[in-house]
Amino acid sequence: xxxxxxxxxxxxxxxxxxxxxxxxxxxxxxxxxxxxxxxxxxxxxxxxxxxxxxxxxxxxxxxxxxxxxxxxxxxxxxxxxxxxxxxxxxxxxxxxxxxxxxxxxxxxxxxxxxxxxxxxxxxxxxxxxxxxx
Amino acid sequence: xxxxxxxxxxxxxxxxxxxxxxxxxxxxxxxxxxxxxxxxxxxxxxxxxxxxxxxxxxxxxxxxxxxxxxxxxxxxxxxxxxxxxxxxxxxxxxxxxxxxxxxxxxxxxxxxxxxxxxxxxxxxxxxxxxxxx
DNA sequence: ATTCTTGCAAACTATTTGCAGAACA
DNA sequence: TGTTCTGCAAATAGTTTGCAAGAAT
Numbered sequence: 001x002x003x004x005x006x007x008x009x010x011x012x013x014x015x016x017x018x019x020x021x022x023x024x025x026x027x028x029x030x031x032x033x034x035x036x037x038x039x040x041x042x043x044x045x046x047x048x049x050x051x052x053x054x055x056x057x058x059x060x061x062x063x064x065x066x067x068x069x070x071x072x073x074x075x076x077x078x079x080x081x082x083x084x085x086x087x088x089x090x091x092x093x094x095x096x097x098x099x100x101x102x103x104x105x106x107x108x109x110x111x112x113x114x115x116x117x118x119x120x121x122x123x124x125x126x127x128x129x130x131x132x133x
Numbered sequence: 134x135x136x137x138x139x140x141x142x143x144x145x146x147x148x149x150x151x152x153x154x155x156x157x158x159x160x161x162x163x164x165x166x167x168x169x170x171x172x173x174x175x176x177x178x179x180x181x182x183x184x185x186x187x188x189x190x191x192x193x194x195x196x197x198x199x200x201x202x203x204x205x206x207x208x209x210x211x212x213x214x215x216x217x218x219x220x221x222x223x224x225x226x227x228x229x230x231x232x233x234x235x236x237x238x239x240x241x242x243x244x245x246x247x248x249x250x251x252x253x254x255x256x257x258x259x260x261x262x263x264x265x266x
Numbered sequence: 267a268t269t270c271t272t273g274c275a276a277a278c279t280a281t282t283t284g285c286a287g288a289a290c291a
Numbered sequence: 292t293g294t295t296c297t298g299c300a301a302a303t304a305g306t307t308t309g310c311a312a313g314a315a316t
Contacts, residue, residue, distance in 0.1 A: 006270060006315055028305080042273040047306065063196040065250075067280080067305065082242055091242050097234050102253050105226050109215055111255030118251040120235050122244030139290055139295060161280080175298040180281065200280065200305080 005052060010041045014049045018059055023081060023090050024070035062117050084124035093120070138185060143174045147182045151192055156223060157203035195252070215253045219260035226253070 005011065013034055018025075025033075031046040050071050054061040059071045078099070082091040098118060106114040138144065146167055151158075158166075164179040183204050187194040192204045195214070213231070215224040231251060239247040 008271065008314070010272070026305090040273095044274080044307075045272055048271085051307095063198065063200065065196065067196065067200055067202075069200075069306085082238060082244060084244065093238050093242075095234055095238070098231055098251075101228055101230050105215060105228070106253060106255045109224050109226075110258035111215060111217065111253075112261060113218070114253060114255040116251065116253040118231075118249065120239055120244075120247060120249040122239045122247040125243035128245060141289070141296065143297070159280090173298095177282075177299080178297055181296085184282095202280080 010039075010045050011049050013039045013041060014046055015053070015058075018053070018071065018073050021073055022092070024062065024064075024072045026064070026068045026070055028068075030071070080118045080120065082120045082122065084122065084127055089124055089126075143172075143178050144182050146172045146174060147179055148186070148191075151186070151204065151206050154206060157195065157197075157205045159197075159201045159203055161201075163204070213251045213253065215255065217257035217260055218254050219256055222257055222259075 014030065017030060017034060017037075021030075027047050027050050028043070030050070031041065031043045034041050034046070050059065050061070050069075053059040054071065059073060062070050062072075064070050079092045079094045080098070082093050083089070095118070098116075102116045103114055106112070147163065150163060150167060150170075154163075160180050160183050161176070163183070164174065164176045167174050167179070183192065183194070183202075186192040187204065192206060195203050195205075197203050211232070212225050212227045215226050216222070228251070231249075235249045236247055239245070
């Protein structure tokens with residue numbers, strides 16, 4: 001049997017913060033932000049909490065290219081990100097096409113419990129115009 | 134100007150080994166295998182070489198869920214992966230639909246120089262059947 | 267009261283880097 | 292010969308874990 005975790009100040013703080021976040025954040029960023037808000041939480045606890053949340057499916061976890069694990073709220077609908085390489089501006093986009101494609105591909109190969117990660121990178125208009133390197 | 138790297142015994146050994154590999158291997162696995170074959174190569178050199186190869190586009194690099202970076206030969210064109218969560222079996226898939234969708238989304242938001250990452254995860258047939266939990 | 271959780275510090279893993287000597291062009 | 296490359300060891304970065312003290316039920 002799976003036990004529901006106890007409700008503690010720390011876990012509530014982490015969950016609350018995550019619920020407010022739009023994009024992805026690393027465990028360290030989340031911890032830093034909590035501390036900045038005046039919460040007293042240990043970094044290990046943040047890691048442990050995020051892992052638990054990810055295991056239970058309440059948050060999505062994904063590895064960034066630099067090796068950090070990023071987490072994001074998973075309550076709102078599934079969507080992806082269009083991120084500017086230069087200024088990191090992020091646009092949330094939905095892709096029914098992609099979802100369906102991914103499901104179909106998985107089915108064709110006899111895979112179940114399908115999930116996927118998708119990020120699009122590019123240079124946004126402002127960065128192209130305004131910022132010469 | 135980009136300088137072509139020098140041809141050394143170590144780099145040749147790494148390239149040769151990668152060319153022989155079918156799936157993904159970590160830097161450590163590649164190093165271990167080279168040593169096993171009798172090559173004398175330092176681990177750092179393997180890391181540096183793989184990075185260079187990845188930068189120049191000669192190999193694909195991808196982060197595994199456990200944090201290791203995996204490399205594979207990149208002779209064929211752009212494609213994505215369908216990976217089994219349980220046994221890590223990987224199927225290479227192509228997605229013209231996705232490529233087009235990504236380009237269109239980016240264009241709609243005035244982004245240029247578009248690239249994207251996409252991985253699909255699931256549980257493969259064998260793992261579903263064979264492994265009862 | 268008992269059991270789960272926290273936080274610190276130390277341990278770990280994968281990867282990167284400084285530097286002196288070796289290898290290439 | 293003048294760079295570039297290598298290998299070692301030490302340094303990083305992110306994350307995990309042991310354990311004693313603190314909370315939750």
